[in-house]
Amino acid sequence: MTMQAAILESPGIENVRVRAIPMPTAGPGTALVRMRAASLNYRDLVVVNGGFGSRQKQSGLVLLSDGAGEIVELGEGVCEFNIGDRVASCFYEDWAGGRPTAARLATALAAGRDGIACEYRALAATGIMRVPDHLSWIEAATLPCSALTAWSAVVAHGATKAGETIVTQGSGGVSLFAAQFALACGARLISTSSSEAKLARLKEIGAHELINYRAEPEWGRRARALSGEGADLVIDIGGRATLKQSMLALRPGGTVALIGAVSGQRASLNLGAAVANSIRLQGIAVGHRESYAEMMRAVSFHKIRPVTDEVFPLADIQAALRFLASGQHVGKVCIEI
Missing domain, CATH: 3.40.50.720 (NAD(P)-binding Rossmann-like Domain)
Structure with missing residues (x-):
């Protein structure tokens, strides 16, 4: 089976393609998530232009780090989640807590490893988090990078x-x-x-x-x-x-x-x-999963609603990236998947 994904074929917005790639399955320690929405960060413009050099894949990279969706399959050993849970990606797939290390920072999505701009994504159980019930898919998709970075700056640090x-x-x-x-x-x-x-x-x-x-x-x-x-x-x-x-x-x-x-x-x-x-x-290098969980509780308690701007379909991700680059937005530029 195949699915649609936004792929960086080579550096440059004009070289981003939405095309069919093999659909993943849930392996040991992972959950298969049906992605419903994604959001863009300034970092994505750097990635699209190859700005991280050897620290990123320059071709064949599934874009975007921030997304939300529902779990449709659980791999062996995953006990803390259930099928149907509403989750968002973690910016770092394997930074549970503690100090940053080179190895932990290397687990960021959409650079050295694939992102979430696709219909299905198998993510490590350590790399997902349940989202507050009051948020839509679009709103939940804004949390992994921007919200946690802000939380780290204002609260954690x-x-x-x-x-x-x-x-x-x-x-x-x-x-x-x-x-x-x-x-x-x-x-x-x-x-x-x-x-x-x-x-x-x-x-x-x-x-x-x-x-x-x-x-x-x-x-x-x-x-x-x-x-x-x-x-x-x-x-x-x-x-x-x-x-x-x-x-x-x-x-x-x-x-x-x-x-x-x-x-x-x-x-x-x-x-x-x-x-x-x-x-x-x-x-501030975003933040770890423990801070992410604290932030989610605060967002839920205060009923904070992320501010969003334009929402584009996945097929129009080039237009979304150009809109972000224009600086016209107020809040988050998002993708519906």
Whole structure:
């Protein structure tokens, strides 16, 4: 039997093809999942362009790390799940908990191993998680990378407390999840964007203060002024173009959670200011399964609903990738399978 899957034939969006490949079965320790939805991350654009070099398959790769579906078959030894369970993929198929290691980080989906942009996927039991009942397939598919990255930044590493100030950048998936988790923690939220329309959406989500960083290039100083002594945590997605302002926004002892580098991977930093103000720069590599389970409980308890934008059919995955690359989206770009 065969199934439809989105395959990277060679680097470039134009070389992504949806075609028939053999349908898998559940082997020992795995569950066969009928995928119902997937979501895109900025990382997927890097993968499609071959940006991870030897750390990814350059051809024949099933794309996308984030998806949700229902279990239709269980392999030998799988006892913690049942047929019919609604589950989402784990970004890392084999990082249960503890510190990151090279071996654990190498188990990320849709790089060195196939992703979930297909009708059926056999996933290790360690690489799936039950999803909250209140979420649709599309909403559940947004959780594995963006939501867990935000949770790691705001809660697992950030240890955000009520009354603290969090600054988010932009209106992509990680930034919006970080905003939702910060608000759930009782934090004060300052959100930045380049668009008044996107700022209006951020206001609807609950941002207490808004900054248009195009209108205010020195937005870090503005954020610091709005928060008194400075922000406790800044969620930095830009890297080279934003890191200086992120550091300026912080209070002494504050943290920059670096979760992306969309503007460039090399930055010039004022190390003296970082030392003098005891600033911490924390890289965030998504997170492990234990954190994922904690996040799922929080999403369920607070009835958090992910913010989604356009939904494309699997056959139009090229269009979905181009829409993501355009930066027009607010929230997650998704795929219906």
